[in-house]
Amino acid sequence: MLTLQCPYCGVWAEETELHAEGEAHLKRFGPGSEDEAFEGYLFMRENPKGVHFERWRHSNGCGKFFHAARSTTTLEVFGTYSAQTLEPPQEIKDKISAKYPGWSWREFA
Amino acid sequence: MSNVVSALNGVSQSGIALVEETGLRGMITVRGDLASKPMAKALKDVLGASVPEQRQIASGEKGAVAWMSPDELLVICDHGAAEDIIASLNAALAGEHVLVVNVSDARAVFKVSGECAREVIAKLAPVDLAPGAFEPGMMRRTRFAQVAAAFWMNDDGSFEIICFRSVARYVFDLLCVASVDGSEVGFFN
Numbered sequence: 001m002l003t004l005q006c007p008y009c010g011v012w013a014e015e016t017e018l019h020a021e022g023e024a025h026l027k028r029f030g031p032g033s034e035d036e037a038f039e040g041y042l043f044m045r046e047n048p049k050g051v052h053f054e055r056w057r058h059s060n061g062c063g064k065f066f067h068a069a070r071s072t073t074t075l076e077v078f079g080t081y082s083a084q085t086l087e088p089p090q091e092i093k094d095k096i097s098a099k100y101p102g103w104s105w106r107e108f109a
Numbered sequence: 110m111s112n113v114v115s116a117l118n119g120v121s122q123s124g125i126a127l128v129e130e131t132g133l134r135g136m137i138t139v140r141g142d143l144a145s146k147p148m149a150k151a152l153k154d155v156l157g158a159s160v161p162e163q164r165q166i167a168s169g170e171k172g173a174v175a176w177m178s179p180d181e182l183l184v185i186c187d188h189g190a191a192e193d194i195i196a197s198l199n200a201a202l203a204g205e206h207v208l209v210v211n212v213s214d215a216r217a218v219f220k221v222s223g224e225c226a227r228e229v230i231a232k233l234a235p236v237d238l239a240p241g242a243f244e245p246g247m248m249r250r251t252r253f254a255q256v257a258a259a260f261w262m263n264d265d266g267s268f269e270i271i272c273f274r275s276v277a278r279y280v281f282d283l284l285c286v287a288s289v290d291g292s293e294v295g296f297f298n
């Protein structure tokens with residue numbers, strides 16, 4: 001069972017209290033953007049074996065969206081963090097680097 | 110004026126715990142900056158309550174105030190007092206970026222009491238209910254089986270549960286099944 005700590009209410013919520021909300025840190029390309037960029041925004045998603053960044057929502061709880069960094073293979077959780085950010089906090093990146101030197105995910109490493 | 114009734118007309122069942130629908134209850138959603146001085150003053154002046162800490166419920170003379178999220182509170186009061194409290198809160202918070210709304214009739218309230226109350230709640234919600242982990246004065250939003258609900262613990266060890274009125278029967282039935290005679294697990298004793 002996956003357990004994530006909601007950074008907004010502090011609850012260690014198990015998966016059934018949460019809702020998965022897809023990939024984290026998507027950059028929106030809207031009207032006026034290149035077709036390729038728009039297609040990428042709509043359809044192209046990471047599907048890594050290992051380090052991954054996701055959005056979750058504490059739907060059966062405080063209702064807030066947040067971010068989580070975890071491994072899709074081991075289910076270990078590196079940390080959760082605020083939704084009001086464009087990139088993972090350095091402290092979480094450091095934690096991942098300690099365990100998986102040389103990791104990368106989209107533009108982050 | 111029409112006759113206001115609660116969702117299940119005060120139904121109750123006694124098993125390893127007593128499950129009761131508590132009847133009409135006033136509930137007011139307040140959204141805004143919980144750290145602001147006007148918010149603290151408004152709650153103190155109108156309800157005699159302080160701003161609750163994260164996941165706590167603070168009591169005042171005119172009602173209790175539960176922490177729902179970093180920008181949301183729930184005032185729990187007498188059903189008949191809700192409109193007056195809303196008017197007073199709105200007056201006290203004039204000019205602030207806030208929302209104060211009466212949600213009393215959108216909800217149902219249940220009470221679970223008795224020695225096995227902890228156990229009955231623990232059977233239904235994914236929450237650590239061990240003594241010490243969950244204590245009086247705490248508020249928890251979660252789910253009960255398949256529906257969203259929230260509960261808090263009173264000083265006497267009883268629990269009060271709020272859910273949407275539309276699922277009141279479902280939640281009452283759940284609580285009844287979880288507290289049926291002979292279903293003690295004894296996990297917390």
Ligand SMILES: [Zn+2]
Nearest residue numbers: 006009058062
């Ligand atoms: Zn939360």
